[in-house]
Amino acid sequence: MSHHIVEARDVHYTYPGGHEALRGVSFRITHGEAVAVVGPNGAGKSTLLQHLNGTLLPARGEVRIGDDPVTRDTAPRIRRAVGMVFQDPDDQLFMPTVLEDVAFGPLNHGLAPEAAAERARAALERVGMSHAADQPPYRLSAGEKRAVSIAGVLALSPDVLVMDEPSSNLDPRGRRRLMELLKSFEHTKIIATHDLELVVEVCSRVILLDGGLVKAEGPVVQVLNDEPLMLAHGLERPHSLRHRHPH
Amino acid sequence: MAMAHGGTVQRMDELAALESPAHRLDARAKAVVTFAFLVAVMSFPRHEVVALAPYVLYPVALLSLGGIPARWILKKLLVAAPFALFIGLFNPLLDRQPVALPGGLFVAAGWLSFASILARFALTVSAALALVACTGMDRLCAGLERLGLPRAFAVQLLFLHRYLFVISDEARRMRYGLALRTADGRAPSLRVYGSLLGHLLLRSMDRAQRIYGAMLARGFDGEIRILGTARWTARDALFTTGWLAFFAAARFWNLPEFAGRLLTGELR
Numbered sequence: 001m002s003h004h005i006v007e008a009r010d011v012h013y014t015y016p017g018g019h020e021a022l023r024g025v026s027f028r029i030t031h032g033e034a035v036a037v038v039g040p041n042g043a044g045k046s047t048l049l050q051h052l053n054g055t056l057l058p059a060r061g062e063v064r065i066g067d068d069p070v071t072r073d074t075a076p077r078i079r080r081a082v083g084m085v086f087q088d089p090d091d092q093l094f095m096p097t098v099l100e101d102v103a104f105g106p107l108n109h110g111l112a113p114e115a116a117a118e119r120a121r122a123a124l125e126r127v128g129m130s131h132a133a134d135q136p137p138y139r140l141s142a143g144e145k146r147a148v149s150i151a152g153v154l155a156l157s158p159d160v161l162v163m164d165e166p167s168s169n170l171d172p173r174g175r176r177r178l179m180e181l182l183k184s185f186e187h188t189k190i191i192a193t194h195d196l197e198l199v200v201e202v203c204s205r206v207i208l209l210d211g212g213l214v215k216a217e218g219p220v221v222q223v224l225n226d227e228p229l230m231l232a233h234g235l236e237r238p239h240s241l242r243h244r245h246p247h
Numbered sequence: 248m249a250m251a252h253g254g255t256v257q258r259m260d261e262l263a264a265l266e267s268p269a270h271r272l273d274a275r276a277k278a279v280v281t282f283a284f285l286v287a288v289m290s291f292p293r294h295e296v297v298a299l300a301p302y303v304l305y306p307v308a309l310l311s312l313g314g315i316p317a318r319w320i321l322k323k324l325l326v327a328a329p330f331a332l333f334i335g336l337f338n339p340l341l342d343r344q345p346v347a348l349p350g351g352l353f354v355a356a357g358w359l360s361f362a363s364i365l366a367r368f369a370l371t372v373s374a375a376l377a378l379v380a381c382t383g384m385d386r387l388c389a390g391l392e393r394l395g396l397p398r399a400f401a402v403q404l405l406f407l408h409r410y411l412f413v414i415s416d417e418a419r420r421m422r423y424g425l426a427l428r429t430a431d432g433r434a435p436s437l438r439v440y441g442s443l444l445g446h447l448l449l450r451s452m453d454r455a456q457r458i459y460g461a462m463l464a465r466g467f468d469g470e471i472r473i474l475g476t477a478r479w480t481a482r483d484a485l486f487t488t489g490w491l492a493f494f495a496a497a498r499f500w501n502l503p504e505f506a507g508r509l510l511t512g513e514l515r
Contacts, residue, residue: 050460053464055460055463055464076466076468079463079464079465079466080466083464084461084464086457086460086461086464088457090416091454091457091458091460091461092458092461094409094458094461094462095385096260096263096264096383096385097264099474100385100473100474103474104462104465104467104472105465105466107472107473107474108465108466108467108468108470108472109466113473113474116474117474134264136257136260136261136264138257152465153465156465156466
């Protein structure tokens with residue numbers, strides 16, 4: 001059973017207050033791709049991400065992970081395949097110690113405590129945070145918190161990693177480490193971000209969202225280099241592309 | 248107050264993560280013994296003061312075994328003390344029946360019940376705090392669930408603990424924002440406080456929602472699972488039976504009076 005393909009078909013979502021956040025979003029992301037979701041504030045990026053693991057369910061249209069449509073019934077299974085890293089690590093780190101926090105997911109998925117601790121240690125090792133295993137999460141720096149929250153998701157061995165603004169609040173060194181880490185993952189990655197330099201380094205494809213609609217989609221360089229398009233949607237052409245000379 | 252609270256919950260988690268003989272005891276043993284302790288202390292007649300004395304042993308033992316700083320507990324007691332004070336405040340005025348004390352002194356019975364209320368307050372609150380500080384809310388809730396507490400209650404208790412931290416965190420940020428925009432230390436009007444409280448509620452609810460979402464995203468299904476495998480050992484059995492026997496003894500015999508008679512040689 002492969003869960004590596006993520007597909008949205010004409011997804012609509014309206015918040016209870018009446019705000020139409022998504023107005024017919026469609027895309028298809030295949031195995032191992034790294035896709036950035038960009039767009040101005042309020043474009044619907046976070047709303048879209050919340051549909052990928054069934055936190056929100058579409059009012060119309062559907063989201064499919066592998067062969068399964070995301071519904072209330074399939075959501076628990078989908079969440080094993082789709083690891084979600086939240087925008088604010090403080091929302092995600094709620095256990096008394098780092099190790100317990102990372103082990104939270106594996107325990108919930110029925111692993112025995114020893115096996116769950118083993119998994120948690122491996123995940124912490126993977127993100128370079130083994131030394132913090134016994135610390136309480138709120139003592140960590142923003143970069144460390146981010147790394148631990150990613151470990152918490154990795155410990156579930158997901159097929160797809162979904163991240164909301166992974167580089168926000170990080171200092172340059174923390175951001176650099178994060179990018180190296182993300183590049184080292186073989187998972188299918190879906191990253192919502194305003195950090196366009198990160199997109200250039202980590203992703204291969206871009207989905208540009210604005211007003212709840214996909215405005216553009218394509219290879220990173222092609223979309224982000226389109227200055228009029230970028231400016232029209234509250235973005236800008238990344239510096240690194242400006243100075244990159246095609247051979 | 249709000250600030251102190253955020254610190255309290257975090258500090259409680261830190262203390263609960265310590266390693267000590269008290270921490271290694273099974274959460275169920277500590278929960279059962281503490282519950283028996285509360286029942287025993289509350290079951291004394293309302294003028295009893297002296298017979299309560301032996302019960303000090305339990306929180307003191309748990310705290311020293313667990314390496315919990317006594318100052319921390321005392322501070323928490325002080326914060327909560329006004330509640331107990333107000334509950335007992337009118338007893339000396341309302342209950343004026345004279346009671347003879349050893350040494351030929353007479354006091355109003357109300358003073359005794361007032362002292363009794365304060366003693367019980369100090370005993371029960373410190374025992375409960377010691378229990379949580381030596382166990383941790385997660386392990387305690389998991390233990391209570393295994394003891395047969397309905398899962399819904401155990402999860403509620405766990406969330407109460409988690410969200411207390413969330414609310415205090417939000418409150419701290421808002422207080423900071425308020426302080427920065429309040430001129431020359433003047434207290435803001437009641438209207439401002441009303442609006443602040445409303446915002447605090449909304450923001451806490453939003454945040455609670457996000458945390459719950461994060462828990463669901465990692466497979467939370469209502470069952471509390473923890474890393475430390477709790478195994479009931481001989482030590483837990485000894486701890487439980489030992490304390491239960493002591494509480495029973497101290498309940499049925501007035502141990503301090505007994506000790507006093509022993510010393511003065513009245514018992515022969």
